[in-house]
Amino acid sequence: MIEVVNVKKSFENRELFECKNLTFEKRGLYIVKGPNGCGKTTFLKMLFGKDKEYSGRIHNLFKKNIMLPQQPYFFKGSVEYNLALALSHERLKSAQEVLKMFGVPIKANINQLSAGQRQLVSFLRAFCIPSDVLFLDEPDSFLDKDVKEFVYKLIEDEAQKRCIIVVTHHQGAALKGNVIRFENGQIIKEGELYK
């Protein structure tokens, strides 16, 4: 569980956002939405514990936290090599099956893949690591419709077993879960009034 109480975030005296009260439960899907530059990535880093510069309290009780950043890092080498560095043999095999399904060559050098193919690899690398909470910063960037639908289904199913917090730009009916929205500098859970 993560509890957020009376949190305010500023950069160089510019207040970016405020979050009065929010709870992320042990299981469930939380979708963080809002316009460019409102602070979605910053908020995700704060929940993850990477950014500790704020006032108020964020109490993250999850033991194992995994994050897919907006710009994932890869090591020089093949797709398979990059996955094998993070995943056990069994999980590597599951990731490879998905890549095969979408025609991503696992023996290829990671730098030779398209942006969408690299995005799918980085998503699978983060997704296949067991964790209590998974933070996904725009996991759907560059993905085609069918890949996106597949990834969304994986995320929705998995959120029945662990907590998943996703930042997305995608509008309209797509991922189904609890929507956390940035509105006029306030972060609120959709369906709840300002407190």
Ligand SMILES: Nc1ncnc2c1ncn2[C@@H]1O[C@H](COP(=O)(O)OP(=O)(O)OP(=O)(O)O)[C@@H](O)[C@H]1O
């Ligand atoms: N380290 C930093 N120092 C100063 N300002 C920063 C820093 N990191 C982020 N910002 C500013 O905070 C604001 C929010 O950035 P953030 O990346 O969290 O937004 P976002 O909602 O994720 O945007 P996008 O939808 O475009 O990805 C931006 O104006 C950004 O320039």
